[in-house]
Amino acid sequence: MDPKRLKVLKAFRRLAPRHRYNVWRLVGLTVSMGILLLVPLSGLARLDLWRGNHLVLFERAPFNLTLAVVIGIFSLIYAATFLINLVAGRMFCGWGCPIGQLHRLTENPATPGLTRVQLRVRRLQAAMFALLLPASVLAWWLDWRILFSGSPAERLAVAAALFSGTGLALAHGRWWSWRFCRQACPIGLYYSFVAPARWFGITFQRPDTCIECNLCDHVCPVDLLPRSLPEPIPSRGGLSIADAPGRNHCLECGDCVRACEWIVRQKTGGIAPLELGFHRPPAQRKESNEFATYSTGA
Ligand code: SF4
Numbered sequence: 427m428d429p430k431r432l433k434v435l436k437a438f439r440r441l442a443p444r445h446r447y448n449v450w451r452l453v454g455l456t457v458s459m460g461i462l463l464l465v466p467l468s469g470l471a472r473l474d475l476w477r478g479n480h481l482v483l484f485e486r487a488p489f490n491l492t493l494a495v496v497i498g499i500f501s502l503i504y505a506a507t508f509l510i511n512l513v514a515g516r517m518f519c520g521w522g523c524p525i526g527q528l529h530r531l532t533e534n535p536a537t538p539g540l541t542r543v544q545l546r547v548r549r550l551q552a553a554m555f556a557l558l559l560p561a562s563v564l565a566w567w568l569d570w571r572i573l574f575s576g577s578p579a580e581r582l583a584v585a586a587a588l589f590s591g592t593g594l595a596l597a598h599g600r601w602w603s604w605r606f607c608r609q610a611c612p613i614g615l616y617y618s619f620v621a622p623a624r625w626f627g628i629t630f631q632r633p634d635t636c637i638e639c640n641l642c643d644h645v646c647p648v649d650l651l652p653r654s655l656p657e658p659i660p661s662r663g664g665l666s667i668a669d670a671p672g673r674n675h676c677l678e679c680g681d682c683v684r685a686c687e688w689i690v691r692q693k694t695g696g697i698a699p700l701e702l703g704f705h706r707p708p709a710q711r712k713e714s715n716e717f718a719t720y721s722t723g724a
């Protein structure tokens with residue numbers, strides 16, 4: 427995990443714990459996790475590869491019909507995220523992707539300066555979310571009641587799948603983390619180039635209010651330079667393609683805007699130069715360095 431980003435997160439936690447983006451992200455994740463969990467658990471549509479209790483609209487249904495409905499639901503989810511990305515690039519990555527949220531939660535315990543209680547709470551949050559991920563995958567393929575009414579061998583097999591999935595998710599968040607989004611996520615890569623953020627995203631809108639603190643660069647989870655997103659960037663390794671504009675890779679997560687709003691308010695009381703919104707004509711970057719007082723190494 428990037429120590430500079432962790433230091434900025436620590437500062438957020440102490441000095442700006444509440445931000446409107448926290449609420450927006452919670453709404454996005456509630457919708458995506460709600461669909462992933464509630465559709466199969468409620469019986470709206472779910473296969474049961476173990477005992478054959480396939481469900482469509484809460485009623486038993488043949489395998490082929492159930493499979494077609496499940497594929498149809500995932501096609502609709504895909505179409506919805508594609509439409510979002512058509513307008514706003516990788517916005518789903520920043521606001522609704524459960525894997526991105528896993529990365530946020532697993533980096534939380536690593537932020538410096540936590541009390542013992544805070545550390546335990548954050549570890550618990552990360553573990554609970556990591557448990558939800560394999561549960562949401564299994565729920566589409568198994569009747570969850572097997573956990574309570576199955577034979578000991580069946581219950582053991584499901585519990586083993588759940589907990590090994592949880593362990594893998596935690597290990598992924600701890601060691602791979604945002605590098606996955608930057609270099610390896612095939613869906614993110616696809617969205618970067620099929621539907622880059624043409625109309626909506628991060629803009630460096632008021633260069634004259636920039637204090638050149640570089641905080642936005644430090645906090646970006648995928649190592650972009652938020653003030654220069656229209657400019658091409660070299661290879662990022664993995665699956666990513668070299669020399670595409672930084673904007674193609676941006677998750678639209680808003681972390682740079684949040685950092686920018688916070689530091690500018692602290693230092694000058696002015697309006698943040700970075701914005702998340704519909705693009706306006708590009709602005710020129712300010713050359714002055716007179717307010718460069720923030721140091722993540724302090
Ligand atoms: S440039 Fe800003 S919005 Fe884009 S990924 Fe980086 S921090 Fe998130």
Ligand code: SF4
Pocket residue numbers: 635636637638639640641642643653685686687689690698699700
């Ligand atoms: S003032 Fe905002 S845009 Fe300028 S360097 Fe700092 S965080 Fe980045």
